[in-house]
Amino acid sequence: AAAIGLDKVIPSPVSVQSKSEQEYTLTRNTVVYTDPNSQDAARVGEYLAGLLRPATGYPFTVRPASGVPNSGIALLLSGANGSVGASGYEIDVNGSRVLVRAKTGAGLFAAVQTLRQLLPVAIENSTVENASWKIAGGHILDYPRTDYRGGMLDVARHFFPVSTVKRYIDHLARYKLNYFHIHLADDQGWRIQIDSYPRLATYGGSTQVGGGPGGYYTKAEYTDIVNYAAARYITVIPEIDMPGHTNAALASVPELNCNNQAPPLYTGTDVGFSSFCMDEAHRAVVTKFIDDVVRELAALTPGPYIHLGGDEAHSTPEADYIAFEKRVFPIVAKYGKRMVGWHEILKATPDTTALPQYWGTTPDDANVKAAAQRGMKFLVSAANKTYLDMKYDQNTPLGQDWAGLIEVRDAYDWNPTAYLTGVSSSQIAGFEAPLWTETITKLADIEYMIFPRLPALAERGWSPASRTWSDFRTRLATHSPRWKKAKITYYPSPQIAWP
Ligand SMILES: CC1=[NH+][C@H]2[C@@H](O1)O[C@H](CO)[C@@H](O)[C@@H]2O
Secondary structure, three states, X not given: OOOOOHHHOOOOOOEEEEEEEEEEEOOOOOOEEEOOOOHHHHHHHHHHHHHHHHHHOOOOOEEEOOOXXXXXXXXXXXXXXHHHOOOOEEEEEOOOEEEEEEOOHHHHHHHHHHHHHHOOHHHHOOOOOOOOOEXXXXXXXXXXXXXXXXXXXEOOOXXXXXXXXXXXXXXXXXXOOOEEEEEEEEOOEEOEOOOOOOHHHHOOOOOOXXXXXXXXXXXXXXXXXXXXXXXXXXEEEEEEOOOOOOHHHHHHOHHHOOOOOOOOOOOOOOOOOOOOOOOHHHHHHHHHHHHHHHHHHHHHOOOOEEEOOOOOOOOOOHHHHHHHHHHHHHHHHHOOOEEEEEHXXXXXXXXXXXXXXXXXXXXXXXXXXXXXXXXXXXEEOOHHHHOOOEOOOOOOOOOEOOOOOOOHHHHHOOOHHHOOOOOOHHHEEEEEEXXXXXXXXXXXXXXXXXXXXHHHHHHHHHOOOOOOHHHHHHHHHOOHHHHHHOOOOOOOOOOOOOO
């Protein structure tokens, strides 16, 4: 099989020079050399070897480089062009070696995702396949345009086992996303063990939309997810939605309710009917609850962010909501974290350490503009561009359509850093693509909704804004054989001329 052209990579690299007279062929003698002064590089080397061994059957010994190797694949943390920054890389391929240079492990890891795409489709096989393992000659210089490129999985409406969460994380890594927001609590389920209130998980996690058995992650399982993501240079952001979307907590902890009566567990899909009690008599109990939950979650979360929701608090009077958020902001700071919240939190004018996540469907929002004047940064999750639970078209069997239909081109043909009115591009941290799971129950459903729109969004967050739909759609077409080989379910959009 011919080597895949350097120009088929998604996200599209910043600059590519092909040297068609050169190409590198993997053999059973190919060694993976890693920067001798870096444990990070050694771990990325092992990860790379792990990707290449199954389909080739080759050993891919990983060992520290001495100097700049003139054979094999070298992952080096010296000599990279300054423009690669904290997350970029260079790849140089000639007939005798593949040189990868970066400044960080994250940069080396990003290069490995590119290398994967430069190899024939057969590399995605989980068993040995006879192929000529060629990588086209040339040079790639690449680095991301935005720092935050995220995916969210709602594990509250429907619970997913750790194995499914790990596969979702693999899909984020494949397209160079670097944040994983896990929506752990909502009306239908509480999905994380909290020692201070054991019933949150054991009872609050005992069902889901439709009445199925639900489930929850023990602290050990959550830590396993965090470590799995970290090994792929992905930062986990846990979300406990509040003060709305809290029925699972209210059902598990009676004293969070104004009448101290626990409502029944909820297995429907309505929103906006629940709220922590806001009255004076319950203030201490509710505040202590939040403090306990944030303390335990922060202790399990190495990343800088904790997400405390804030959306659709339709059963919380506005003045109470604002006072509530003002009490919550310092709790997150107390445990050394920064708060992410749905953009309604702007009503409570958080300080600029907070990261509001915009989920509106129009670019013009008064609270956003006012916050931008105060120097806030924003995370863009415009629902009519990034909500991967939206149907592709009216015939899509899964998903919803309240924010509109999102075909691949709708997810691609916009610019996340230029979307919000009155917000300069330097104030946009990046984008995040939420997958809400009211209608999503298994891995194949997740994959059907995120492929091919996640690669489209990934390119909008990583590549130069000048990349075009017509170029992207031809590159995207070359990726479906990879997804098939990797047994990834995807939507064969009629907008793409699939092979
Ligand atoms: C931030 C936000 N709150 C709502 C809204 O997004 O729509 C989602 C479905 O698309 C729904 O699941 C979620 O609870």
